[in-house]
Amino acid sequence: MNSTWGKNIRISLFGESHGECIGIVIDGVKSGIKLDNEYITKMMQRRAPGKTKFSTPRAEEDVYQIKTGVLDGVTTGAPICCIIENSNTKSGDYENLKSLMRPGHSDYPAYVKFGGFNDVRGGGHFSGRLTAPIVFAGSICRQILKDMGIEIVSHISEIAGINDDVLDEAKLNDYMNLTNETFPVINKAKGEEMKEAIENARMDQNSVGGVIECVVSGINAGIGNPIFHSVESVISGVMFSIPAVKGVEFGAGFDIAKMTGSDANDEYYYDGSDVKAYTNNNGGVIGGITNGMPVKFRVAIKPTPSISKPQKTVNVKTGENDEIVVQGRHDPCIVPRAAVVVESAAAIAILDLILEDR
Numbered sequence: 001m002n003s004t005w006g007k008n009i010r011i012s013l014f015g016e017s018h019g020e021c022i023g024i025v026i027d028g029v030k031s032g033i034k035l036d037n038e039y040i041t042k043m044m045q046r047r048a049p050g051k052t053k054f055s056t057p058r059a060e061e062d063v064y065q066i067k068t069g070v071l072d073g074v075t076t077g078a079p080i081c082c083i084i085e086n087s088n089t090k091s092g093d094y095e096n097l098k099s100l101m102r103p104g105h106s107d108y109p110a111y112v113k114f115g116g117f118n119d120v121r122g123g124g125h126f127s128g129r130l131t132a133p134i135v136f137a138g139s140i141c142r143q144i145l146k147d148m149g150i151e152i153v154s155h156i157s158e159i160a161g162i163n164d165d166v167l168d169e170a171k172l173n174d175y176m177n178l179t180n181e182t183f184p185v186i187n188k189a190k191g192e193e194m195k196e197a198i199e200n201a202r203m204d205q206n207s208v209g210g211v212i213e214c215v216v217s218g219i220n221a222g223i224g225n226p227i228f229h230s231v232e233s234v235i236s237g238v239m240f241s242i243p244a245v246k247g248v249e250f251g252a253g254f255d256i257a258k259m260t261g262s263d264a265n266d267e268y269y270y271d272g273s274d275v276k277a278y279t280n281n282n283g284g285v286i287g288g289i290t291n292g293m294p295v296k297f298r299v300a301i302k303p304t305p306s307i308s309k310p311q312k313t314v315n316v317k318t319g320e321n322d323e324i325v326v327q328g329r330h331d332p333c334i335v336p337r338a339a340v341v342v343e344s345a346a347a348i349a350i351l352d353l354i355l356e357d358r
Contacts, residue, residue: 003125008028008352009028009029009352010026010027011133012025013125013130013133016124017125019119019121020085020086024136026137027079028355029075032077033140034074035140043138043344044132044136044139046340047135048062062132068080086129097120099318100322101324102305103311104305128242131338131341134341135340141347144351145350145354148354151217152216155167155178156184156185156339157211157213158210159198160208164191165187167213172217198332198333206303207330207333210335211299212298212301213297213299214297215296219284219294221275224289232283233288235346242338248298248300249298251282251296252264256282263281266281266282266291267279274292280293304330304332306330311323
């Protein structure tokens, strides 16, 4: 099992959803960075479970403990090790998963790959709980990027087919307050409609998915490499490490296939001494390299697979067809909590790319 990512900022995740703890080792962070613990805590709380009725009732405070790499609140240059203890587990809810495979989960392929020795409690190492350490690492990377003038913001673009307003790249500063919200939407009325759809799904013992739109502003032109280490491939690679992500598109995404070349091309102009583009259909990336426009992408999040409705499955112990009703505590929609995870993963990827060029 390989749970390590990155070339210049290297992260390694460890732990399981219902184990003693989860955590991360971060290598490549330079020395002398004074950590803003208040900011890190704020980001961690955006992702933490049990805060609203739209998330799982499992209440975890997600208090992080830095074990190495930081002295008197300042990075030493050594690898940073952080652990987050699991305190609110109900492992008995998952006893039947050793034989019954949950549809939409990693249970069956993991059972085959690891010979049935994988930890199924709460999803084990495959759980969305493992995104908490990603937010910790991303919060440190965001501090470093902010000192470079680079900011990251996201919003819930869609839930259950209900769409938020389109994020206007010319007014990015107006949206920075979204990073303080647990349900980040531009149009609050649409946000209420989304919440109603989530509640309806919850009452129906079901779940819904959605889309998160993320923008990285302030990034210079010339970052990234063509072919195998493009900006798109690096960002997509880390995004697909987030459980439930099923799609990533940049700029106009799949809609660009419907355009003509004259419509799709982002024409340039000089804004003083800076080169800008009139449009951003390519999401700030051309030839795998940033062009100075905001890097803009969207991430598709599938509906939470753990639902209370009876579902058809197989029993790998008896070799027979069977039925399962998933027990435990689960989000009717993970999109609101995933927004900060997407931002954090983007920060890790962008910093890795910038350090590669340096």
